Amino acid sequence: MAVLHHACAVPLARAAARSRSLSAVAAPAMMAGVSVPSKARESRVLIGMSEPELQQLALEFGQEKYRGKQLYHLLYQRKVKDIGDFSHLPQVFRNNLQEAGWRVGRSPIYHTVKAADGTVKLLIKLEDNRLIETVGIPVEDENGSVRLTACVSSQVGCPLKCSFCATGKGGFSRNLLSHEIVEQVLAIEEIFKHRVTNVVFMGMGEPMLNMKSVLEAHRCLNKDINIGQRMITISTVGVPNTIRRLASHKLQSTLAVSLHAPNQKLRESIVPSAKSYPLDALMKDCQDYFHQTSRRVSFEYALLAGVNDAEEHAIELAKLLREWARGSHVNLIPFNPIDGSDYRRPYKKAVLAFANALESHKVTVSVRKTRGLDAAAACGQLRNEFQKNPLVVDESEEMEFQPQAAVSC
Numbered sequence: 354m355a356v357l358h359h360a361c362a363v364p365l366a367r368a369a370a371r372s373r374s375l376s377a378v379a380a381p382a383m384m385a386g387v388s389v390p391s392k393a394r395e396s397r398v399l400i401g402m403s404e405p406e407l408q409q410l411a412l413e414f415g416q417e418k419y420r421g422k423q424l425y426h427l428l429y430q431r432k433v434k435d436i437g438d439f440s441h442l443p444q445v446f447r448n449n450l451q452e453a454g455w456r457v458g459r460s461p462i463y464h465t466v467k468a469a470d471g472t473v474k475l476l477i478k479l480e481d482n483r484l485i486e487t488v489g490i491p492v493e494d495e496n497g498s499v500r501l502t503a504c505v506s507s508q509v510g511c512p513l514k515c516s517f518c519a520t521g522k523g524g525f526s527r528n529l530l531s532h533e534i535v536e537q538v539l540a541i542e543e544i545f546k547h548r549v550t551n552v553v554f555m556g557m558g559e560p561m562l563n564m565k566s567v568l569e570a571h572r573c574l575n576k577d578i579n580i581g582q583r584m585i586t587i588s589t590v591g592v593p594n595t596i597r598r599l600a601s602h603k604l605q606s607t608l609a610v611s612l613h614a615p616n617q618k619l620r621e622s623i624v625p626s627a628k629s630y631p632l633d634a635l636m637k638d639c640q641d642y643f644h645q646t647s648r649r650v651s652f653e654y655a656l657l658a659g660v661n662d663a664e665e666h667a668i669e670l671a672k673l674l675r676e677w678a679r680g681s682h683v684n685l686i687p688f689n690p691i692d693g694s695d696y697r698r699p700y701k702k703a704v705l706a707f708a709n710a711l712e713s714h715k716v717t718v719s720v721r722k723t724r725g726l727d728a729a730a731a732c733g734q735l736r737n738e739f740q741k742n743p744l745v746v747d748e749s750e751e752m753e754f755q756p757q758a759a760v761s762c
């Protein structure tokens with residue numbers, strides 16, 4: 354059976370408000386006597402727009418301002434996917450929007466895989482036929498209330514090729530646009546008929562290589578879909594100069610850094626991109642991030658049997674954190690097996706010994722429970738294995754979806 358193997362990460366705080374200049378009309382088109390906003394943005398997609406922007410859009414189409422509020426409601430609460438179905442809006446407004454090239458920006462679900470534990474992996478087919486994976490992870494607490502985490506992708510594939518991650522093995526196609534990130538959360542809400550309470554940028558891709566769209570999506574998730582900044586986590590393996598940039602946005606969200614090794618030599622052998630971003634420089638940036646935002650960075654550590662899971666590694670990790678990031682939390686992720694990898698998942702005993710060694714050195718630690726293993730939806734397993742080019746749907750072939758990867762958060 355398929356496994357949803359998924360990596361879910363960090364919170365973003367207030368994203369830089371995207372300034373969509375609706376008034377910057379290059380060549381106004383005239384429709385039904387109304388001046389229509391022209392190519393003021395690269396794409397005329399409604400998802401991702403704020404309430405004031407939608408009000409402005411309504412005005413520019415000769416409508417009353419309150420029509421923008423209605424649009425806002427239709428997009429984010431009613432989750433209507435097609436402008437033609439905006440039945441609350443005048444037909445002429447709907448027609449004008451469509452004729453001017455506007456669209457909602459929701460994509461079809463290409464495939465859904467449900468794991469026995471309730472985790473659901475969605476394959477979303479983008480406009481250019483590329484596929485991305487999104488995972489919904491429901492958790493019921495002791496009071497019976499449900500926390501629903503959406504593990505979202507930020508890129509189609511990933512260029513960073515961490516040695517144990519299935520996504521990197523599938524190659525890289527492109528960055529996601531902000532609405533393509535937001536729509537993943539809306540799709541999860543729709544499937545579960547429940548609001549998403551937490552978002553982790555731990556799906557396909559490296560969020561810090563697509564910071565602009567990630568920040569725009571963060572703004573929308575926080576302000577328009579009402580997900581608290583502290584409920585959002587952004588996970589990065591580390592990209593030079595980006596942690597500082599992120600810090601300048603002073604988000605209240607969590608930054609999670611994927612460390613996976615306590616020293617440069619071992620890290621380089623697991624994470625190839627570490628060669629151009631030495632561990633000391635990464636840790637210094639994490640320290641500065643804390644000083645600038647007052648938000649502690651948390652650290653992810655994938656445990657690979659016989660590679661980085663010895664107690665000496667834990668002790669060395671504790672020392673590293675004491676030096677650079679005292680008080681930080683470590684999230685251990687026992688390796689989720691992927692095809693074509695010689696890495697092994699450590700035994701439970703080794704995981705506990707590692708966790709205990711960290712705790713005895715005053716590092717708080719949690720072990721990530723693997724979710725969705727029977728739906729290929731666990732961390733690092735987000736990869737579409739069922740096509741010649743794993744990231745694009747070939748419309749000429751009727752393919753059977755046989756997820757081999759797992760997604761877990």
Ligand code: SAH
Binds near residue numbers: 359558589734
């Ligand atoms: N690029 C980002 C987000 C990607 S995945 C990052 O590296 O942080 C989120 C987490 O899942 C990362 O910590 C990643 O290292 C981890 N992960 C990837 N593949 C995994 C696997 N097969 N087993 C366990 N964890 C994995």
